Amino acid sequence: MTLIARLKEITPHVLTGADALPYGRDWVGKYQTAPLAVLRPGTTGEVSAILALCSETGTAVVPMGGNTGLTGATAAEGLVILSLERMNTIREIRPDARIAIVEAGVILQDLHEAAAQHDLSYPMTFGAKGSARIGGTLATNAGGSNVLRYGNTRDLCLGLEVVLADGRVLDLMSELHKDNSGYDLRDLIIGSEGTLGVITAAVLKLVPTPSAYATAMVTVPGLSGALRLLNALQTRTGGMVEAFEYMPRDYMARLKQFRSDLIPPLGHDQDHTIFLEVASTVPRDCAADESGQVPLVSHLEETLGELFEEGLVLDAALAQSEAQRALMWQIREAAAEISVATKPIVINDLCLPIDQVEAFLARAEAKLRPLDPGFGTCVVSHLGDGNVHYTIYPSTEALCDPLMQAVEDIVEEMRGSFSAEHGIGLSKLPSMRRRKDEVALTMMRGVKAAFDPKRILNPGKTLP
Amino acid sequence: MTLIARLKEITPHVLTGADALPYGRDWVGKYQTAPLAVLRPGTTGEVSAILALCSETGTAVVPMGGNTGLTGATAAEGLVILSLERMNTIREIRPDARIAIVEAGVILQDLHEAAAQHDLSYPMTFGAKGSARIGGTLATNAGGSNVLRYGNTRDLCLGLEVVLADGRVLDLMSELHKDNSGYDLRDLIIGSEGTLGVITAAVLKLVPTPSAYATAMVTVPGLSGALRLLNALQTRTGGMVEAFEYMPRDYMARLKQFRSDLIPPLGHDQDHTIFLEVASTVPRDCAADESGQVPLVSHLEETLGELFEEGLVLDAALAQSEAQRALMWQIREAAAEISVATKPIVINDLCLPIDQVEAFLARAEAKLRPLDPGFGTCVVSHLGDGNVHYTIYPSTEALCDPLMQAVEDIVEEMRGSFSAEHGIGLSKLPSMRRRKDEVALTMMRGVKAAFDPKRILNPGKTLP
Structure with missing residues (x-):
């Protein structure tokens, strides 16, 4: 019996030939590979059986979530892709414990929507949220727009379920906020890009959804002043800064060139523009007064006024409507478009x-x-x-x-x-080879050997 | 030349015999061991040379910080202790970057005091802060009183310097908030209790020091209500809850029996007492009005009033003075004394x-x-x-x-x-053997073998 036939006995959801090709292409179109097959198991048990068979037969496996990565970590020429897309159940949301228990194939935006039904947020978010899957965000320790306040993906994960290279299930599905019982295997798996194990489920933290936002474009005399502005804002708001984005003169010039429809409130001709947003859950910050003004906005206005007196701020424009706020976000988010033109x-x-x-x-x-x-x-x-x-x-x-x-x-x-x-994948391997501390690389190779002695998990990625 | 003589060539700071005995006794007096010698190197280079020699000669080494652990992780009968106590320099505090760069032997309280000079805090704190050293807090991923707001030690560390079992230096001294270049070796070392490497230095996060506190004793109808109270407080304060401690009826009964001088504001005869503290850096929360009332306290009062209406709170006593606040803390901190009586x-x-x-x-x-x-x-x-x-x-x-x-x-x-x-050390090894997931234990042993193939680092600890 061929390998494919044996795999089909584990799960009938196997794609080959032309059906497999879309999985071999990455999101940015840089890597175009022809996978041997795409396996789409539906349970942790099936993932386990697949990896046991692949381990037995020495078959390389490329784990895949939403395939929205930017470094070619899922390139799979002639290899078996293990897609988690069918394991997309949100098993449980427990609002009092502020956790969500999800399978690895859950799409990020689906989790956002499910959490919103409980007035909670899963704060990890980025452009590809409609396609990216939780397992991929964990495997790459994804960043995004809210890292400043809520941390990287690593900081939002309490527990993991992982299938190891030989098919054994490593059960780290903890809901605990404190657990000092041995080495931190969870954080070792997070960010390992599918080279140490296949993430099949996770316990994630949820946070209360802000009720009001205060958003501004600010010009500053220089970056050291900008950092002092950030620190002052964090202190004065109690750590509520969600976005603090820097756009220098060259950015504004390209914006003018390629997106002349987006006019920055303080103009294009500025050395140092900061886009910032503060968000609050505190009721007294959020309830609009009779004039329709939200206290959070007045508070930011007042804080920026004080910083202006201290010389940390040159000028500031606060968003006075949702339309103005949206424009400010568009100016920042135009980066993806204008930078590659x-x-x-x-x-x-x-x-x-x-x-x-x-x-x-x-x-x-x-x-x-x-x-x-x-x-x-x-x-x-x-x-x-x-x-x-x-x-x-x-x-x-x-x-x-x-x-x-x-x-x-x-x-x-x-x-x-x-x-x-963004991680290492394939595209950053030369940098990894040239720049990473040699002792660190040696220890990483030791860890890899302990977890995947036959080197079947995402071979040729992450470690040079 | 004897081993001790060779070690003395690396550092003259070597204690033996009776001079070494105090290092062999743990803080709670449970473990009393006679170390072969106590080495007190002053530089990372000396630590490296010591471990290279110990590796060459197969000599077991027990790393030690302030020796305030509770699980016997530094017991060292007949073994060499490697004390970091002489490496106690705070190398740098950079207020704008909100980081401190310290050697492993820095005493926790010394770092608190150094950060305070910049109106910043290193928020990890617990009873033994006057003796505990940073390296030990990292090796055990210490918890403490402020974990709810600021996280465990792991969450406060950006970078580490680690000397490996064979003397090589693993340089993870990153100041970065985002770094996805390979496996997370930092978090693997944190909490490994000196069994994977010897921490010699670290980059730690600092936070702005609160300017005002609001502190209360609250009675609640039950623990599910208490959790909803916590969540409501977090939402309504924007995450400013620093302490949320539960003391049931049996605790209050023992308090009455052994510390009758400490009278709880709401009495001893309560099923469910919560002690909570909220802390703010926001100027408008913190500036006392003409009556001397701090707005943060009024805010907590108002919030508790609303929760009383919802039935989540039965009764509440707010600290109206520093003396009342101190009494509430004493009632909670009496635990160490009354529980062992x-x-x-x-x-x-x-x-x-x-x-x-x-x-x-x-x-x-x-x-x-x-x-x-x-x-x-x-x-x-x-x-x-x-x-x-x-x-x-x-x-x-x-x-x-x-x-x-x-x-x-x-x-x-x-x-x-x-x-x-508290970690595993020696005292929790039976629990670790009986209760830890077998697959997790196997992978931990694989990691241990990769980092310390000769098993010279803190042998017999952490992993059964």
């Missing part, structure tokens, strides 16, 4: 210590300019996290790699990371 | 899903009473974390183990943990 291009997802972003930008300009006097940039940053999307437009294709390596040099010297929120 | 005793540090604490208490009473009709209890709980200190007083010493195992049975059935915040 020029070729050649080098895309970066960097992280720096949060007080080193300004120094990084200066050093990058100084180092790259001699290499390519004509290079351009489009910079946008989740400044509150130190996460900088530093997109470069070299003068020629041949300059892409030298400029990329020059950026990596600076990031390494400044003890930053070449991968903030 | 009876023998025989079984001490438990359990964790349950936060909405299952009431069910656990009922099941424990029902299961233990037939085994020992005369047993007593003293229960106190960090209810917001689901952490229950369930102290049992069996009628006879012989009943200790049966009652302990009965509690473990219930905890296992309810998917709780037999070790919430």
Whole structure:
């Protein structure tokens, strides 16, 4: 009996040939692979049986959620894809405990909607929320727009169910907020991109949904002032800052060039624009007064006024309506569109210590300019996290790699990371090989060998 | 040349014989061991050289911080203790980045004081803060009084420096809030009790220091109501609840018996008393008005009033002065004293899903009473974390183990943990052997073998 026939005995939901091809293409169209087959099991037991068989036969397996990753972590030329898409049940939401228990194939947006029925939120969110699945967000430790307040995916997970390479089930489905009984296997699995085990279910934290938002565009004299603004806002609001996004002059210039319909409230001609949003669940912050003004907005206005007096803020425009708020978000979210409108291009997802972003930008300009006097940039940053999307437009294709390596040099010297929120997959393997601490790589290989001695789980990904 | 002589060539700070004995005794006096020697290196380089030599010679090493642990994790009969106490430099505090960079031997309280000079806090705190050292708090993933708001030690750590068993230095000294470059070795080391590596330095998060506190004793109709009270308070304050502690009738009875000087504001004769504290950094919450009233206190008063209307609160006493606040804290902190005043005793540090604490208490009473009709209890709980200190007083010493195992049975059935915040060390090894998922234990042993193949790091601890 062939391998495929044996797999079909475990689950009839097996796609091959042309039916499998869509699973072999990644979201950005960079990786186009032809999988041997796509397995779509419906239960943890089936996942276990599949992995036991693949382990026995030495068959490589590529686990897949919503396939919305940006690093080619699900490329599967000639390999078996294990899709969790049919395991999409929200098993339980317990509002008093503020937890959701879900299968790995649940779509992020479906969880958002289910939580909303209890006036709760699962705060992890990003552009691909309509397709991304919980298992994938855990396997990549996904970031997104709300990390500043609520943390990365890692911070939102209490428990996991994992099927190991040999088919054994590792039951870490804890609902506990404290558990010091041995090594932290949960966090080892989170972010391991399907190379240590296949996540089949999770216990996730929910938070109360904000009742009011206060949103503003602010200009500041420089980035060190911006950080002091962020800290002041956190202190003065009790940690309610949900977004704190930085758009320098080059960003605004590209916005003007490619999305001239989106007019920034303080104009395009600003060195340092911050987009920020504060959100509250506190009733006295949220109930509009007779004039329709929400106290949270007055509070932000007052705080920005004080910071203006201190010289931390040059000018500010508060959103006075949902339409104005939406415009501000559109200006920030245009990044995906306006940043890729020029070729050649080098895309970066960097992280720096949060007080080193300004120094990084200066050093990058100084180092790259001699290499390519004509290079351009489009910079946008989740400044509150130190996460900088530093997109470069070299003068020629041949300059892409030298400029990329020059950026990596600076990031390494400044003890930053070449991968903030997207992971490694395939596309960041060269950076991982060149830049990651050698001792750390050795220990990661030791962990990999302990979890997957036959190297059948997502081979060739994550670890060079 | 003897081993000791060779070690003295690395660092002259070596204690032996009677000088070493104090290091062999644990804080609670349960473990009294005679170490072969105590090494007190002053640099990471010396730690590295020590471990390289110990690895070469197969010498077991017991890492030690402030030696304030509760599970015998530093017991060292005939072994070499590696004390980090001389590596006690706070290398840097960067207020804008809200981080502290410290050596492992820094005493927790010293870090508190250094952060306070910048109006910041390192929010991890517990009774032994004057002796406990940062390295030990990381090695045990310590809990404490502020976990509800700020998380466990794990949640407060951005980066680590670790010397591995063979002397190599694993440099994870990241200051980054986002870093998805490979497996999460940091969280693997945190909580591993010195069995995977020796922590020599860390990057820790700081938070703004609250400017005002509102503190209350509250009686509630039952624990499910208490949880709804907690959730309502979190929503209405925007997550400012720092303490939410449960003291049932048996606790109050023991308080009356052993600390009759401490009179609870709502009396001893209450089924369910909650002690809670809310803390704010928001200026408009904190500035006292002309009558001396702090708005945060009025706000809590108002919120409790509304919850009283909903039936979630039966009665409440707000602290109206620092003296009243101190009394409330003393009533809660008397636990350590009043709970150990009876023998025989079984001490438990359990964790349950936060909405299952009431069910656990009922099941424990029902299961233990037939085994020992005369047993007593003293229960106190960090209810917001689901952490229950369930102290049992069996009628006879012989009943200790049966009652302990009965509690473990219930905890296992309810998917709780037999070790919430104290770790495993030596004293919880039997529970670990009996109760931990076998697959998890196997994978932990695999990790241990990868990190410490010669098994020289804290042998016989953590993993059975």
